[in-house]
Amino acid sequence: MSGADPDAQHMLAFCAGEDSAFDLLFARWSAPLLHYLERMVHDAATAEELVQEAFLRVYRARDRYSADAKFSTWLYRIGTNLALNELRRPRRARPHTSTDADPGENRAPLHLVSEGQDAADVLDTRRRTYQLDQALARLPERQRLAIWLTAVEGMSYAEVAETLEASEKSVKALVHRARVALVAGAAVDEAKAKKVEEPIGCKA
Amino acid sequence: MSDDNNRHRLESSEGVAKSGIDTATDSATELDAELSALCDGELSVESENQLRSRIDGDTQLSERFAEFASLGAELKALEGPSVPSDLHARLQAKIDASDTNATPQPAKPAAATIRWPLVAAMAAGLAVVWLLQATLQTVDPSAPQLADDRAIGQSTELAVAAVADAPTQSVTETTSDDWAGDLSDDEIEIAFELETLLDLEMIQELDLLEAMFALESEQGERG
Numbered sequence: 001m002s003g004a005d006p007d008a009q010h011m012l013a014f015c016a017g018e019d020s021a022f023d024l025l026f027a028r029w030s031a032p033l034l035h036y037l038e039r040m041v042h043d044a045a046t047a048e049e050l051v052q053e054a055f056l057r058v059y060r061a062r063d064r065y066s067a068d069a070k071f072s073t074w075l076y077r078i079g080t081n082l083a084l085n086e087l088r089r090p091r092r093a094r095p096h097t098s099t100d101a102d103p104g105e106n107r108a109p110l111h112l113v114s115e116g117q118d119a120a121d122v123l124d125t126r127r128r129t130y131q132l133d134q135a136l137a138r139l140p141e142r143q144r145l146a147i148w149l150t151a152v153e154g155m156s157y158a159e160v161a162e163t164l165e166a167s168e169k170s171v172k173a174l175v176h177r178a179r180v181a182l183v184a185g186a187a188v189d190e191a192k193a194k195k196v197e198e199p200i201g202c203k204a
Numbered sequence: 205m206s207d208d209n210n211r212h213r214l215e216s217s218e219g220v221a222k223s224g225i226d227t228a229t230d231s232a233t234e235l236d237a238e239l240s241a242l243c244d245g246e247l248s249v250e251s252e253n254q255l256r257s258r259i260d261g262d263t264q265l266s267e268r269f270a271e272f273a274s275l276g277a278e279l280k281a282l283e284g285p286s287v288p289s290d291l292h293a294r295l296q297a298k299i300d301a302s303d304t305n306a307t308p309q310p311a312k313p314a315a316a317t318i319r320w321p322l323v324a325a326m327a328a329g330l331a332v333v334w335l336l337q338a339t340l341q342t343v344d345p346s347a348p349q350l351a352d353d354r355a356i357g358q359s360t361e362l363a364v365a366a367v368a369d370a371p372t373q374s375v376t377e378t379t380s381d382d383w384a385g386d387l388s389d390d391e392i393e394i395a396f397e398l399e400t401l402l403d404l405e406m407i408q409e410l411d412l413l414e415a416m417f418a419l420e421s422e423q424g425e426r427g
Contacts, residue, residue: 048288129278129281132275150244151244156246157244157246
């Protein structure tokens with residue numbers, strides 16, 4: 001497995017005492033892992049802590065690491081378990097999902113619409129993104145994890161199954177349900193938005 | 205009888221109809237799941253070819269597939285938090301702290317440094333007290349309580365008190381010019397040691413040493 005996975009090679013190099021290999025792994029995986037964990041816990045600061053904790057565990061595992069699976073699968077499994085533990089903490093406040101909340105909070109700042117773009121198109125895209133964001137946040141945890149790992153991280157069902165400690169059949173069902181829910185949820189939000197936009201007294 | 209037959213026929217037909225609906229639903233769900241799997245590249249070549257043929261000939265299926273397929277790109281387009289520039293440094297600090305905690309440290313080095321001289325001084329002091337008795341007995345048989353064997357068996361507190369009293373006499377005795385002639389070599393050594401301890405003001409600290417020794421013993425028992 002390690003032969004085909006350059007990240008596993010880096011990890012093995014780190015295990016052999018090459019500290020710079022650990023820095024390479026951090027540089028390669030911190031951003032996608034942070035994005036993934038932020039989607040799970042809905043809080044950027046908590047996600048940052050979890051990323052640090054995940055890499056700390058990677059660091060500590062240097063004496064017993066064996067490249068049985070892809071490095072990314074292993075790293076995401078660590079991150080997933082940390083995120084699930086975080087979500088199960090009793091004192092954790094549930095994320096506020098008010099529609100008034102800024103969907104781009106803690107994210108890249110909004111840019112002004114360029115002259116070449118139609119403002120209506122840009123707004124449509126932003127609205128669609130926001131609706132998808134909300135629909136994703138409403139998914140059950142495991143569906144959210146499964147669709148993210150598959151559609152965004154590009155993991156195979158087998159890798160997601162290993163990450164979530166589930167069967168491939170379960171992963172297939174989770175991903176499918178998530179897709180159905182996201183399409184339906186976004187469609188419902190879209191319909192609501194259009195209804196709000198309708199001028200008073202007009203009927204479609 | 206005919207009613208029974210009719211009812212049976214009706215139930216059978218309802219069962220078939222219901223079963224047909226379930227089968228159709230199951231089949232539709234299964235097909236939907238296959239579309240999802242196709243988006244993820246999880247179908248075998250044969251299954252993929254069959255499904256793509258069906259998609260090509262079915263507008264609804266084609267639209268559904270397009271909906272599923274576009275989700276991946278839309279999810280990837282969702283903006284995430286940027287990695288803070290200091291995240292690596294914060295991680296490194298945690299690693300350093302972790303390494304420090306993992307490295308076995310000598311237990312209370314400062315305490316260890318203090319303990320042995322204290323114990324040694326205490327032992328020396330007590331030894332001096334005990335030996336002093338013999339010395340004083342030789343030098344001055346009329347010396348008070350120190351000559352009394354009971355002093356040895358008494359509490360350390362009494363011994364310390366005795367030591368506090370004894371030096372004045374013993375030093376007076378042992379610093380006289382003729383003490384060397386009257387004392388054995390061992391006694392001379394003891395007397396000299398006592399004088400040295402007095403010079404170092406260690407004898408005066410015996411009560412403090414005793415208190416510290418008792419405290420350490422107590423801590424040891426708790427530990």
